[in-house]
Amino acid sequence: MAMTGRAKSGPLQGIAPLRIALTATLILFGLWIVSGFVPALLWAVIIAIAIDPLYVQAEERWPGGARSSLLPAAVTLAVALLVVIPIGIGITQAAREAYDLGAWINAARTHGLPAPQWLYHLPAGSRAAVQWWQANLATPEAASLRFEQLSGASLIAHTRLIGSSLVHRSVIFAFTLIALFFLLRDRAAIIAQSRRAGALIFGPAGDRIGRQAVRSVRGTIDGLVLVGIGEGVAMALVYVLLDVPHPLLLGTATAIAAMIPFGAALMFGIAALLLLGKGAVGGAVAVMVIGLVVVGIADHFVRPILIGSATRLPFLWVLIGILGGVETLGLLGLFVGPATMAVLVMLWREFLQPPDVAGEVRGRDGE
Numbered sequence: 001m002a003m004t005g006r007a008k009s010g011p012l013q014g015i016a017p018l019r020i021a022l023t024a025t026l027i028l029f030g031l032w033i034v035s036g037f038v039p040a041l042l043w044a045v046i047i048a049i050a051i052d053p054l055y056v057q058a059e060e061r062w063p064g065g066a067r068s069s070l071l072p073a074a075v076t077l078a079v080a081l082l083v084v085i086p087i088g089i090g091i092t093q094a095a096r097e098a099y100d101l102g103a104w105i106n107a108a109r110t111h112g113l114p115a116p117q118w119l120y121h122l123p124a125g126s127r128a129a130v131q132w133w134q135a136n137l138a139t140p141e142a143a144s145l146r147f148e149q150l151s152g153a154s155l156i157a158h159t160r161l162i163g164s165s166l167v168h169r170s171v172i173f174a175f176t177l178i179a180l181f182f183l184l185r186d187r188a189a190i191i192a193q194s195r196r197a198g199a200l201i202f203g204p205a206g207d208r209i210g211r212q213a214v215r216s217v218r219g220t221i222d223g224l225v226l227v228g229i230g231e232g233v234a235m236a237l238v239y240v241l242l243d244v245p246h247p248l249l250l251g252t253a254t255a256i257a258a259m260i261p262f263g264a265a266l267m268f269g270i271a272a273l274l275l276l277g278k279g280a281v282g283g284a285v286a287v288m289v290i291g292l293v294v295v296g297i298a299d300h301f302v303r304p305i306l307i308g309s310a311t312r313l314p315f316l317w318v319l320i321g322i323l324g325g326v327e328t329l330g331l332l333g334l335f336v337g338p339a340t341m342a343v344l345v346m347l348w349r350e351f352l353q354p355p356d357v358a359g360e361v362r363g364r365d366g367e
Helices: 002-009 015-061 070-111 117-121 126-136 140-146 153-185 187-241 247-257 264-277 281-311 315-352 355-366
Strands: none
Touching (some): 015 153, 015 187, 015 315, 070 140, 070 247, 153 187, 187 247, 187 264, 281 315
């Protein structure tokens, strides 16, 4: 009987490792196939998490018969319009600016650009700045040589690069909307499957890890997007009061740049340069001072409270997650990075806690 048992189990001994290897191969092959669409899927998940509380409220008020497809389609369309309309306005304004810039370059090539008066009144480096301007921009010949790189084959190459990038991002955005529609339509089933998968992979901690990841994404959105919009609105008002050229467009750009910590400094630095170009030295100084105050309050007080309380991370690790995520994944890393760090730190803390303390934490998180 023992020999019979061994004989029966012998051919089956290699099946389990073979099954694991085959499953791993299929998973890797599937990830390789969908790798180009992973950013779109991640964006769809982030947007779905961000709008989920509002979507649940809309779902409760929506007529039951039309809830399955019409509500997800309406919400997806609203998200698309929130993105497309500002971009369309920005592209229209940029096209106008490009025309004005072209006219300015042609005038510079024809007549040269005399040094502005504010260069002569700089507190330091005035002589060197004036000499550089006169050598590079003051005469038609020097200006033509300096602006030559903006025309010809180089400009065509840059235009093609920008065009291909826009096409690629448009495709990613389209698939993001498609994925968002199905995430909203099948929300209940996806949540149930995710909880089941988390329990199988992480055990009892799976549900808490999922909740922590969701809280981290929402906290990061509040701390980055909402605070960035607030910085943009505040600086737009400053641009209007100080007569900065194109204050609304520059305020929108400031709001987008402010989503990255300390990124708004670049935009109000550009605003200060525009004011310097008009000879408004006092306005340029005021923009820099007010901008530094706004960024200091937002990045050192408001953001740590919003993001840190949601992710349960010290702001240093939040900052590492944001900047590391941006370096690795681009704009997507703004939201993926802090959520990943929050989950890893949560797992690390649970690993270090004694069993009785871990049980108490699990009980509090389950409430």
